[in-house]
Amino acid sequence: MKLNNSINRDSTPNHSEEEPDFCNTSCGRSLNFDEGALRAAHNFAFRVPRVFSELIHWRDPQDPILLQVMPSALELTTPPGFTADPLEEAQFLKAPGLLVKYARRVLMRLTGQCPIHCRYCFRRHDTFQDVPTQGDAWRPALEWIRREPSIQEVIFSGGDPLMVANDDLLALTTELQTMGHLKRLRLHTRMPVCSPGRINNGFLVWLTELKLTPIIIIHVNHPNELGREGCAALARLAAAGVTLLNQSVLLKGVNDSVAVLEALSDILVQNRVVPYYLHLLDPVAGAAHFRVDEALARSLLRTLRQRLPGYAVPRLARERPRHPAKEVLEA
Numbered sequence: 001m002k003l004n005n006s007i008n009r010d011s012t013p014n015h016s017e018e019e020p021d022f023c024n025t026s027c028g029r030s031l032n033f034d035e036g037a038l039r040a041a042h043n044f045a046f047r048v049p050r051v052f053s054e055l056i057h058w059r060d061p062q063d064p065i066l067l068q069v070m071p072s073a074l075e076l077t078t079p080p081g082f083t084a085d086p087l088e089e090a091q092f093l094k095a096p097g098l099l100v101k102y103a104r105r106v107l108m109r110l111t112g113q114c115p116i117h118c119r120y121c122f123r124r125h126d127t128f129q130d131v132p133t134q135g136d137a138w139r140p141a142l143e144w145i146r147r148e149p150s151i152q153e154v155i156f157s158g159g160d161p162l163m164v165a166n167d168d169l170l171a172l173t174t175e176l177q178t179m180g181h182l183k184r185l186r187l188h189t190r191m192p193v194c195s196p197g198r199i200n201n202g203f204l205v206w207l208t209e210l211k212l213t214p215i216i217i218i219h220v221n222h223p224n225e226l227g228r229e230g231c232a233a234l235a236r237l238a239a240a241g242v243t244l245l246n247q248s249v250l251l252k253g254v255n256d257s258v259a260v261l262e263a264l265s266d267i268l269v270q271n272r273v274v275p276y277y278l279h280l281l282d283p284v285a286g287a288a289h290f291r292v293d294e295a296l297a298r299s300l301l302r303t304l305r306q307r308l309p310g311y312a313v314p315r316l317a318r319e320r321p322r323h324p325a326k327e328v329l330e331a
Helices: 025-030 035-043 135-146 168-178 201-208 228-239 258-270 296-309
Strands: 093-095 103-111 155-156 183-186 211-221 243-249 274-279 316-320
Touching: 025 201, 093 135, 135 168, 135 211, 135 258, 155 296, 168 201, 201 228, 228 243, 258 296, 296 316
Parallel strands: 103 155, 155 183, 183 211, 211 243, 243 274, 274 316
Antiparallel strands: none
């Protein structure tokens, strides 16, 4: 089994499927980063795919997408309660790359790479040293799953698992599908929105031929993130019969208003994506300026429930270290 953590190219006449073209820190210099922003970018590199960057109004410092990706001097201040490892995930490591946090599920971190560096990411300080880089290194994780008949669902995560090539995804799932107790494969990915060309023919063939039931959880925080190409990628996934869910993070200045959250739910449902979770910010060092007060979060959800059908209202949730499940908060 070979894993090279690359992106598979696949030819099709209908849409671009090249590897993502990134803006990075050098691109940021042309955007006139101030000294504080450059220091923040040194700590956690600036990275955004060019397709996604075309959705940003770069001259508007309050653009809700720009705020998510642009380094800021605010990242250099860490108030009490914010840490480099807010979820303390190392305690759940059962084998290289394999986290077992919740009942009947395991999470496989396939790569440390991601197409976009979101400034609020709880893994912004992660070294990903536990993540296997070669296929043979996955053997302990696969054997652990094989020995645990209670496990029904495998979650591919990262980084972003779709930074891994289609052939490598196939190699892993071919092995997983020999384990009769497994029923579902879940993928957590930002790729359909920020790099839509990755949802290529080869990926769709792999997805539709899976014997495990596929569930894809995307990550969209603001309706402006769903551009024409992103919506087309979601349509390809929906046409393949995949269950699509969305997770958002509640972010100050980005989506902390009823109007934005209502518009986000509307466009998600229109694209056959179920609004699933609205997460309170994980208290990761460097992201405190995105924090939204819990009382405001509850108030926003109360109003959303009055304005949207129940299926369009996400659950307000947060993760706590050492807890056996996400905490779902009542409005």
